[in-house]
Amino acid sequence: MIGVAYVQATIAIINANHYHLDMANNDITLASLKNGQSGTIRSIDATDPQVQRLMVLGLVEGTQVQQAGAALGGDPMEFRFFGSGISLRREQAMRFIMTRDSGD
Amino acid sequence: MTKAGPSETRVPLHEIPRRRQADASIAVVGSPNSGKSTLFNRLTGLRQRIGNYPGVTVERNVGLMKADGRTIELVDLPGTHGLSAHSYEEQIAVDVIFGRMAGTQPPDGILAVVDATNLYQGLFLVQQLIELERPIVVALTMVDAAAAGGLKIDLEKLSAHLGGIPICSVVATTGQGIAALRDAILALPGNTLPQPTMAWPELMAVATELASTAALPMRRAEIERLIIDGATGLNAHVLECLGADAAIRLVRYRDELFGLEPPLAREARVRYAWVRQVLGDVQEKMPVLLSWRTRVTQIFNQPIPGTLGLFLVMAIVFQAVFAWATPMMDLIDGATASLGGWVGGQLGDTAFSSLVADGVIAGVGSVIIFLPQILILFLFIILLEDSGYLARAAYLLDRAMRSVGLSGQSIIPMISSFACAVPGIMATRVIPNRRDRIATILAAPFMTCSARLPVYALLIAAFVPAQNVVFMNLQGLVLFGLYMFGIIMGVLTALLLRKTALRGPKPPFALMLPEFRRPNSRTVLMQLLGRARVFLRRAGTVIFAVAVVVWALAYFPRSADMDPSLTENEAAAAQLEQSWLGRAGHFVEPAFAPLGWDWRVSSAVIAGFPAREVVIAVLGTVYAVGDEADEATLSRRLKASTWPDGRPVFTLPMVIGLLIFYACCLQCAATLAVIRRETNSWRWPVFAWIYMTTIGYVGALLAFQLL
Structure with missing residues (x-):
C-alpha cells in the first residue's frame, strides 16, 4: 500500500512539474488554435477549479480537440x-x- | 462513535421503508442533451406527474410504467455529467441517486441514458454509476444519428467492458427499441448487481478498506466520492457514518492517492483513460462527426456571422409574435364581443346580465385574447431551447454579460423570461455560483414577459399613432423600445447587485454546446399544451375571480335616485363613481395623482399586483360597463376618459409613465413565490418587490412631471 502510494505521489509531482511551455518545441495552447485547426492535449495546469471541471467534461491529456469557432473578439471560443x-x-x-496535429 | 451491536440495528432515517404506490423506483440519469427527457416521455407517455421534492421544492418529474401487473416508477433527474455536482441542479440529481434527498427513497435501480454519438462523455458517467452497486441498464439513444455518421458500436463488447450490464439501443423520437428497453427496465429490480469496472483499482481498494471498518454500513461509491471531493457540507453524514478513526485514515489515504494533484483532475485522467481504451475496442472508428448540421453550425460559429445570426433570430421571433397572432386575436376579439352582446340582449337589463356580459365576458375575454401571442412566444422559446440555439446565444453573448458581472450562462434564463419569469428563474439552476445565480434571478423579472405584452399592446394600440417613421412602424418601434428598456433595467440591476450586495469574483463560463438538432414535435407540443393549460387555468380561476369581484365592486351599491336628465352613459359613469370600486379608487387616488392616474387607473393597477394581466380585465370591466366588450371599444373608452374638469386622463406623459411603471413593477405573485423558493429566503423576493415597485413609481412620476 505504502509503496503504491509513494509511486503515485511521485507521478503526481512529475505531472505537476510537467506543465511548462516548451517554446523551442513549437508548443501551443488551446487558445492559440486557429479556426479549423486541431491538436492533442499534452499537459494541463489543473490548479484552477474551472479547469478541473473541463477535465471532468473530457478535456484530458490525449484528447484531440478542434477549434470550431469563436464569439466576437475571439472570446469565448468553441x-x-x-x-x-x-x-x-x-x-x-x-x-x-x-x-499541434500534423497536417495543419 | 461505536459500532452498533447486533441487537441495535441503526438504519439511516431515509432507509426506513415507507408505503408507496409503485413496485420499484428507477432513477433516469444522463448528461444534459443526451435525449433523456424525450426518452422519458416515450416510456411514460402521459402518465406523468410533476410534484416537488419536499423541502427544496424542485420539480420532481415522475412517470409510471405499467406492465405484467407491476408498476414501475421512473424518476427523471436533472442532467448531470458526473457524480461530482457542479451546480444546484446537478446536486439534486446526485442527492437523489445516493438516496440523500429527504422524503425520497433511494432508487431501486438506474436507467443510464447515453447519447450514442457521444459515448466518450457518456461512459464517464456510466462508469461512476456502475460503482453505485445498484441494478443498472444503459439506454443508448440517437443510434440513428450515430449510424448516419458512420459510427458502429459493438454492443456485446461494450456490455462486457461494463461488467455485463444490459444495453438497449433506442431512437426515442421514433420509438425504435423502446419495447426491448421497457422489458429490460421491468427485469431490472431482479438483476444481479453489476461488477464494478476495474478502471481505478487503487481508489476502490481504499474505499473498500474504509467501508469494512465503517461505524454504519456505507455504500462504497459514497466513500469514493468523499475521498475525491473531500469533506464538504454535502457529504458530512458520510464522514459521520465512517467514524472518527476512519476519518483520520481518510485524510492519509487522500494524501497518498493524490499527492499534489487535484483529486478531480486525477479522477478525470484515470476515468477517461479507461473510456478511451474501451472506445478503441467497441467503436469501429473514432469519428469527429461532421454532419450537415455541424457544417451549418460552423458558419454561424464565426464571430461576425454568428452575431448577425443572433440578431436575425431575435428579430424573427418578435416579428412573428406580433404579425402571426393578429388574425387569431381578431377572431377571439370578435367572438367575445358578439357573445357579450348576445348575452346582454338575451338576459335584459338585470344585475345577472351585467355580471355575465360586463364582468365575466369582458374581463376574462380581454385576457384570453392574448393566448395566441403568448403561445407563439412560448413556441419560439421552446424551439430555440430544444434546437440547441439558446446555448449558442449564451456563448455569443458571454462577453457582453461579463461586462455587467454575469456570464453567458445568465442568457438562457433571461431569454426564457421573455415568455415567463417563472421558468426563467428556474433555469438559473445551472449557474454554479450562488451570487451569480441570485443576480440573474433578480434581473429576470425585468424582462418583458408575456403577461406584460397585453398591457403594452393595449396602450400602444390606443395611444401611439400607427404611422411609419422612416421605414419602421412607430407602434412596433415603441414596443421594441419597451423590450429594450426591460433588458437595460435588468442588466443595470445585475450590475448594481454585483457591485454591492453580491460582490464576488468574476463568474466562470464553460458550456457544453449541443449539436443543432430538429426539435422533437411531440416534446414541443407537450410543452406548449402545458403552457396553454397553465394560462387558461389562470384565466379560468384567478382572472375569472378577480373579474367577478371587480364587477361586484363596480356594480354595487346601486343608487336608485339617479338624475333622470343624465344620458345612459353619464348615468353609468355616475353609478360607477359611487360604487365600492369608485370609492376605493378615490381613496387611493391621492397616492397616484402625482403620476397623473385617476381613480379608475389606480384601482386597476392595484388589482394587478397578484397578476399583472388582471389590469386588462379590470380596465375591461370598468370601461365596458354598459357597452359591448371588444378591444377597439376599450381603447376608444380609454381615450375618451377625462378628469372631472374635462382634461383627458390619458395624456402622452401619463401613458409613458404608465408603460414605465408596467415595465418595472413586479406585479406577479407567482414570480415572488418562485424567487422565494429558488433563493430559499424571503429576503430576496421582498427586496425585489420593493426595489422594482419603487423604480416603477419613481419612473412614472418623473415621466409625468418632466415630460
Missing part, C-alpha cells in the same frame, strides 16, 4: 472533441498545452 462541442474562455483555454 471547440469540438469526440462528437461534443464546448465553449470556454481564453483564460481557461490557456491552461491546456497542445501538440
